[in-house]
Amino acid sequence: MTKVKTITNICCIGAGYVGGPTMAVIAQKCPHIKVTVVDVNEQRIADWNDADLNKLPIYEPGLADVVAEARGRNLFFSTDVDQAIDEAQMIFISVNTPTKTYGVGKGMAADLKYIELCARQIAKVSKDDKIIVEKSTLPVRTAEALSTILNSTGNGANFDILSSPEFLAEGTAISDLQKPDRILIGGDETEKGQSAIKSLVAVYENWVPRENIITTRVWSSELSKLTANAFLAQRVSSINAISALCEKTGADVDEISRAIGADSRIGSKFLKSSVGFGGSCFQKDILNLVYLCRHFNLPEVADYWEQVIKMNDYQKHRFAKNIIDTLFNTVSGKKIAFLGWAFKKDTNDTRESAAIYVAKELLEDRAEIHIYDPKVSKEQIFADLKSVCHPEGSEATKDLFKNVIVHKDPYTAMQSAHAIAILTEWDEFKTYDWNKVYDEMLKPAFLFDGRNVVSNEELEKIGFQVYNIGKG
Numbered sequence: 001m002t003k004v005k006t007i008t009n010i011c012c013i014g015a016g017y018v019g020g021p022t023m024a025v026i027a028q029k030c031p032h033i034k035v036t037v038v039d040v041n042e043q044r045i046a047d048w049n050d051a052d053l054n055k056l057p058i059y060e061p062g063l064a065d066v067v068a069e070a071r072g073r074n075l076f077f078s079t080d081v082d083q084a085i086d087e088a089q090m091i092f093i094s095v096n097t098p099t100k101t102y103g104v105g106k107g108m109a110a111d112l113k114y115i116e117l118c119a120r121q122i123a124k125v126s127k128d129d130k131i132i133v134e135k136s137t138l139p140v141r142t143a144e145a146l147s148t149i150l151n152s153t154g155n156g157a158n159f160d161i162l163s164s165p166e167f168l169a170e171g172t173a174i175s176d177l178q179k180p181d182r183i184l185i186g187g188d189e190t191e192k193g194q195s196a197i198k199s200l201v202a203v204y205e206n207w208v209p210r211e212n213i214i215t216t217r218v219w220s221s222e223l224s225k226l227t228a229n230a231f232l233a234q235r236v237s238s239i240n241a242i243s244a245l246c247e248k249t250g251a252d253v254d255e256i257s258r259a260i261g262a263d264s265r266i267g268s269k270f271l272k273s274s275v276g277f278g279g280s281c282f283q284k285d286i287l288n289l290v291y292l293c294r295h296f297n298l299p300e301v302a303d304y305w306e307q308v309i310k311m312n313d314y315q316k317h318r319f320a321k322n323i324i325d326t327l328f329n330t331v332s333g334k335k336i337a338f339l340g341w342a343f344k345k346d347t348n349d350t351r352e353s354a355a356i357y358v359a360k361e362l363l364e365d366r367a368e369i370h371i372y373d374p375k376v377s378k379e380q381i382f383a384d385l386k387s388v389c390h391p392e393g394s395e396a397t398k399d400l401f402k403n404v405i406v407h408k409d410p411y412t413a414m415q416s417a418h419a420i421a422i423l424t425e426w427d428e429f430k431t432y433d434w435n436k437v438y439d440e441m442l443k444p445a446f447l448f449d450g451r452n453v454v455s456n457e458e459l460e461k462i463g464f465q466v467y468n469i470g471k472g
């Protein structure tokens with residue numbers, strides 16, 4: 001019988017939004033395991049090691065406390081990838097898997113070059129047997145490709161490959177990791193594969209009840225991750241589709257969410273209509289799913305899921321167009337204040353944020369945009385705009401960026417504005433002195449609430465003309 005390996009040394013390759021928080025919580029919950037998180041990005045590792053916990057590279061409620069507890073005890077951040085691989089019994093791969101921007105599958109397939117590089121490095125460095133855990137989100141059957149690389153380019157060490165996708169959501173990552181709905185572990189059906197699964201189950205059992213740890217075959221685990229994100233995003237697109245109909249008919253989308261969510265077969269979560277979903281995962285993972293379906297010659301299935309993204313693009317466009325239409329068909333030279341830039345509250349992540357695309361459309365209509373976000377840096381905002389407006393960096397880029405001003409204070413962002421657009425649902429927006437904002441704005445004072453976070457009644461009483469998503 002194959003012996004189940006007791007894990008005392010873990011390495012995680014990739015110190016990003018998943019690798020950092022996930023390993024911090026494993027280290028917190030398993031003080032007997034040495035956890036080393038490695039990355040090729042030196043600045044990122046320096047930030048993870050910074051004595052000032054406000055400088056951690058990721059903003060996530062509760063993260064700093066967990067890092068403070070475990071760092072230097074059994075949690076380490078390092079750029080020495082080879083040493084960490086060499087010492088570890090179990091290696092989590094948590095590197096980025098963005099949408100391909102070139103060649104075959106451009107704009108659709110996941111780019112697995114970083115995954116492949118990790119596999120080659122692990123194969124080169126390893127002198128003893130290791131369990132490899134896919135934490136990154138990967139297309140179904142990637143474990144097969146990993147196995148081929150690991151077992152044919154190394155120096156004789158044996159590798160067991162597990163799939164254990166991460167389901168944390170940003171903004172709630174620490175609570176999601178400390179109390180996960182489930183942990184999913186997929187492995188081979190062989191005795192060796194089952195033994196590797198048991199080793200990883202034993203790690204999670206330090207804090208997750210066994211009945212919440214689901215074990216499956218590898219392919220099911222890999223495909224469950226893409227499926228989970230597709231289902232979640234589909235709910236948002238479904239309610240956003242209904243929001244458009246609400247605006248035409250006078251129905252209220254929040255009332256509809258409450259009414260349908262009370263049906264236990266539907267459930268109340270992920271029914272919040274918005275300016276459109278963002279984040280690094282939903283769009284990328286659905287595009288990947290669509291690509292896989294086309295690859296396996298399932299065009300009807302591919303078209304079905306692609307519609308979720310088309311609806312999301314429509315929602316972002318509808319929001320921008322409504323601003324232009326309402327401001328008398330042009331925003332040229334008008335000051336539009338943006339509250340929020342992150343793709344959701346409680347994170348500094350802006351990847352695929354709806355704000356970026358709304359800004360692009362307004363800039364193309366020559367608006368002047370004044371942005372305030374409590375956690376996103378000016379540099380990040382400009383990098384985001386550059387990537388969608390003029391990626392090549394032309395004269396036009398200069399023109400556009402003349403028209404973007406990033407503020408540290410929300411009130412100066414809104415002063416003398418023609419309109420305010422709320423793009424992220426930060427709680428602090430509810431607490432502003434809206435009387436003061438109104439007094440200092442141009443009239444009519446338009447407010448477009450892309451998250452339905454501020455109270456319509458109160459603002460309309462003050463004098464604002466409020467436009468919400470999904471309210472007729």
Ligand SMILES: NC(=O)c1ccc[n+]([C@@H]2O[C@H](COP(=O)([O-])OP(=O)(O)OC[C@H]3O[C@@H](n4cnc5c(N)ncnc54)[C@H](O)[C@@H]3O)[C@@H](O)[C@H]2O)c1
Pocket residue numbers: 013014015016017018019038039040041044081094095096097114117118135136137138166167168169170280281
């Ligand atoms: N962000 C999320 O909320 C989330 C949640 C669940 C799953 N995922 C998935 O997890 C994976 C990682 O996502 P992320 O948001 O943490 O990405 P990220 O870009 O924040 O972090 C990835 C890190 O990997 C590093 N890296 C890349 N190649 C490397 C190599 N060869 N050696 C060492 N380091 C390397 C990069 O420098 C980067 O710091 C993706 O597949 C993503 O789809 C993300």
Ligand SMILES: O=c1ccn([C@@H]2O[C@H](COP(=O)(O)OP(=O)(O)O[C@H]3O[C@H](CO)[C@@H](O)[C@H](O)[C@H]3O)[C@@H](O)[C@H]2O)c(=O)[nH]1
Pocket residue numbers: 137166167168169170171229232236269270271272273274275276277278279280281282343344
């Ligand atoms: O009712 C809702 C719920 C979400 N959103 C938006 O949808 C996007 C994604 O939100 P959320 O899913 O909460 O955050 P992510 O961090 O992107 O997490 C998703 O993507 C991760 C990466 O794969 C998965 O691990 C998580 O389980 C999955 O929820 C954000 O723009 C939200 O504002 C809505 O508009 N309405």
